[in-house]
Amino acid sequence: MVLKNITSRFSWLYLRRLYSSMREQDNIMDVFDRKVKRIQRNRAAMREDVALYDYVKDEIGSRVADRINDISRNFPMVLDLGCGRGHIGKHLSKEQVGNLVLYDSAEKLLEQCEIKDIPTVKINGDEEFLSFKESTFDLIVSSLSLHWVNNLPGTFQQVLYSLKPDGAFIGAIFAGDTLYQLRSALQVAEMERDGGFAAHISPFTQMRDIGNLLTRAGFNLTTVDADEITVGYPSMFDLLNDLKGMGENNASRKRKNILNRDTLQAAAAIYKEMYGLDDGSIPATFEILYFIGWKPDKTQQQPAKRGSAAVSLKDLSSLDSLDDKPDKVKN
Numbered sequence: 001m002v003l004k005n006i007t008s009r010f011s012w013l014y015l016r017r018l019y020s021s022m023r024e025q026d027n028i029m030d031v032f033d034r035k036v037k038r039i040q041r042n043r044a045a046m047r048e049d050v051a052l053y054d055y056v057k058d059e060i061g062s063r064v065a066d067r068i069n070d071i072s073r074n075f076p077m078v079l080d081l082g083c084g085r086g087h088i089g090k091h092l093s094k095e096q097v098g099n100l101v102l103y104d105s106a107e108k109l110l111e112q113c114e115i116k117d118i119p120t121v122k123i124n125g126d127e128e129f130l131s132f133k134e135s136t137f138d139l140i141v142s143s144l145s146l147h148w149v150n151n152l153p154g155t156f157q158q159v160l161y162s163l164k165p166d167g168a169f170i171g172a173i174f175a176g177d178t179l180y181q182l183r184s185a186l187q188v189a190e191m192e193r194d195g196g197f198a199a200h201i202s203p204f205t206q207m208r209d210i211g212n213l214l215t216r217a218g219f220n221l222t223t224v225d226a227d228e229i230t231v232g233y234p235s236m237f238d239l240l241n242d243l244k245g246m247g248e249n250n251a252s253r254k255r256k257n258i259l260n261r262d263t264l265q266a267a268a269a270i271y272k273e274m275y276g277l278d279d280g281s282i283p284a285t286f287e288i289l290y291f292i293g294w295k296p297d298k299t300q301q302q303p304a305k306r307g308s309a310a311v312s313l314k315d316l317s318s319l320d321s322l323d324d325k326p327d328k329v330k331n
Contacts, residue, residue, distance in 0.1 A: 030150050032251050034126065037148050038105050041247035045085070045108035053245030054085060056229065057144050060172050060288055061087030063227075064143045067170055067290065068096060075139040079103060079162065081171075082127045082145025084247075086113035094118050101137075103127070104145075106247070128155060132162040139163075142171035144288075147204055148251065156217035166297035169219065175226060175287040176206045181275045182239065182284060186259075188274075189267035193260075210291050219293030220300060227288045232281040236268040239284050 044050060065088055068075075076098035080088050083102040092100070092115075100120045104110045107124045125131060127142075128149055140159050149155050159169050207226055214222045233239040243249055259267075271282050294300065 030253060032148050032150055033253050034105070034128065034148070034150070034251075037247075037251040040244075040249055040251060041084075041106035042108040044245055044247035045106060045112060047245060050085070050112070050245070053242055054087065056231070056246065056286060057084060057087040058090075059229065061089075061143045062091045063288075064088050064141060064170060064172050064290070065091035067292065068092070068139070068141065071168065074098065075168075077101075077137045077139075077164075079132070079137045079140045081130075081140055081142040081159070083113060084109050084143075084145065086115055088141050088143050089113065089115040089118070089120070092118060097139075103130075109247070130155075130158040130162055134161055135164045135167075136162050137164065138167050140167070140169050142169075142173075144172055144174060146171065147174045152205070152213055153217060156213055156219070160218050160295055163295040165295055166299055167295045169214075169293045169295075170291070172288050172290050173210070174204050175289045176204045177228075177285060177287040178204050179284060179286070181271060181282070182236065185236065185267045185271035185274065188270050189263050190259075193263045193266055204287075205289065207289055210289055214291060214293040217293075218296065220296045222291065222293040224289060224291045227290065229286045229288065230283045231286070232277065232279075232283055234281055236271045236282060237264075239282070 044053070047053075074096060078092075078097045078099065079101045080086075081103050083089060083104050084106075086102065089100055089102065094117045097118050100115060100118045102110060102113050102115070102120055102122045103125055105124070105126050110122050110124055113120070113122060127145060128151060140163060146152065146155065156169075163169065207224060211222055211224045214224075233242070240249075276282055
């Protein structure tokens with residue numbers, strides 16, 4: 001099994017200094033309390049019915065796995081960054097993956113990962129600090145965990161560092177319109193009852209930002225696309241319970257820990273009034289961004305050299321006749 005010596009204390013110290021330097025240069029804010037998020041996710045893992053709340057993450061994990069399957073190659077070394085309960089790994093096969101490293105900050109979730117047929121190693125570590133040697137992995141995947149990372153540019157650079165040349169980074173992340181119905185209902189209720197509102201839904205990345213972040217980190221051939229999943233719930237309280245069961249309750253540093261019962265009841269009524277469906281249920285929308293980026297390598301397709309075009313922009317109006325009059329095309 002080729003899973004020995006993939007971590008390095010030197011790499012960890014180097015990347016930690018890199019992360020600190022980037023924070024100073026880019027004025028990165030600590031939006032999320034990472035310790036609180038680890039506690040929340042571990043508590044979710046200890047619920048007896050934990051598997052009941054995997055439905056969104058399992059679905060997105062399967063879609064990420066489908067994107068891996070679209071690439072016609074085998075990946076000998078793969079890292080699942082923020083693996084949770086193995087939502088991607090359970091959909092992979094030994095024909096796709098040689099060895100799989102499961103990496104997560106919540107040790108209780110990590111313990112529950114059961115991946116069949118693929119040799120695996122479990123590492124309990126922070127997604128913001130990767131301790132792997134340079135050019136370790138052929139593929140790094142991540143599904144619905146990076147929205148809790150404070151410094152995405154830093155994490156993306158560490159992913160690039162850990163990938164082999166021509167290695168791929170494939171993932172999914174919650175995007176800006178996720179749970180917009182819940183956010184609106186809570187804001188309206190707090191404005192009515194308390195005269196102001198606080199953040200109860202964590203901020204999410206916008207679609208336009210992911211491509212820029214990947215390119216800025218140094219990835220090539222980047223692709224980003226979006227999708228939505230809408231799930232129906234009997235009430236707002238059922239939605240809140242499921243979010244807690246997923247380990248997706250709010251962990252922003254400026255969160256308001258307590259909402260009084262009257263405000264919650266008002267929010268539930270407003271939610272149903274604004275967005276309720278004909279069958280009495282309420283919808284909750286999850287917007288997902290899927291992305292892929294490749295570590296640069298000389299074997300990859302390169303852009304044509306400047307000035308090598310066979311057709312001038314001046315001739316666009318005569319494209320229909322180019323086949324008949326090739327000698328009249330000017331460079």
